[in-house]
Amino acid sequence: DAKTTQPNSMESNEEEPVHLPCNHSTISGTDYIHWYRQLPSQGPEYVIHGLTSNVNNRMASLAIAEDRKSSTLILHRATLRDAAVYYCILRDNAGNMLTFGGGTRLMVKP
Amino acid sequence: GAVVSQHPSWVICKSGTSVKIECRSLDFQATTMFWYRQFPKQSLMLMATSNEGSKATYEQGVEKDKFLINHASLTLSTLTVTSAHPEDSSFYICSARQNTQYFGPGTRLTVL
Numbered sequence A: 001d002a003k004t005t006q007p008n009s010m011e012s013n014e015e016e017p018v019h020l021p022c023n024h025s026t027i028s029g030t031d032y033i034h035w036y037r038q039l040p041s042q043g044p045e046y047v048i049h050g051l052t053s054n055v056n057n058r059m060a061s062l063a064i065a066e067d068r069k070s071s072t073l074i075l076h077r078a079t080l081r082d083a084a085v086y087y088c089i090l091r092d093n094a095g096n097m098l099t100f101g102g103g104t105r106l107m108v109k110p
Numbered sequence B: 001g002a003v004v005s006q007h008p009s010w011v012i013c014k015s016g017t018s019v020k021i022e023c024r025s026l027d028f029q030a031t032t033m034f035w036y037r038q039f040p041k042q043s044l045m046l047m048a049t050s051n052e053g054s055k056a057t058y059e060q061g062v063e064k065d066k067f068l069i070n071h072a073s074l075t076l077s078t079l080t081v082t083s084a085h086p087e088d089s090s091f092y093i094c095s096a097r098q099n100t101q102y103f104g105p106g107t108r109l110t111v112l
Helices: none
Strands: A009-013 A018-023 A031-038 A045-050 A061-064 A070-075 A084-092 A104-109 B004-007 B010-013 B019-025 B032-038 B045-051 B067-073 B076-081 B090-098 B100-103 B107-111
Touching: A009 A018, A018 A031, A018 A084, A018 A104, A031 A061, A031 B100, A045 A061, A045 A070, A045 B100, A070 A084, B004 B090, B010 B019, B019 B032, B019 B090, B019 B107, B032 B067, B032 B076, B045 B067, B076 B090
Parallel strands: A009 A104, B010 B107
Antiparallel strands: A018 A070, A031 A045, A031 A084, A061 A070, A084 A104, B004 B019, B019 B076, B032 B045, B032 B090, B067 B076, B090 B100, B090 B107
16 A cells, blocks of 8 residues: 555644645555544544545545645544544555554644 | 444453454445554554455464454454463454445453
């Protein structure tokens, strides 16, 4: 799996939008961009994924750069429950496993 | 989304004993499941890929005789940590794929 680069940590205020960046300059044409988050002492939770177009779901939005070398996970209104480690992962369409990088620890201030 | 469960959620055992952890896909069948290990303040590391009806595929550096994996049905995979030692204390997480990959809640193993 290609490598991703994320900031180690970010801070946000409650009720404000959060933009979590991810660089994946070695992405190949068939790699999907996945985002998971992990709360303390829990397994990772699926957030969103996409290939080329921007994606929206009830949890978040995913904005993918035109060259696909970077993407941004957008939480529209951060809550205290969104404090977690967010992982950006690339997975080939034929692959079965996800390789986790270091992730971004998001801290939400009340 | 799909649900993956693990049992037990935590276990404490004495050094030298064996511990079995179960991973179940509750509402879907999974021919492939994955086992990860996570040490404090670190990311998840893939240990092995478990295939229903065949032998597991282990990542480099993971001892297959120490971490026994059995995937006997399409909804159950088990990981047995044999002759556990304190350095095996970790958070063990399984996952199963249904279109995307879903993770269990994890099992915290503490070896005294």
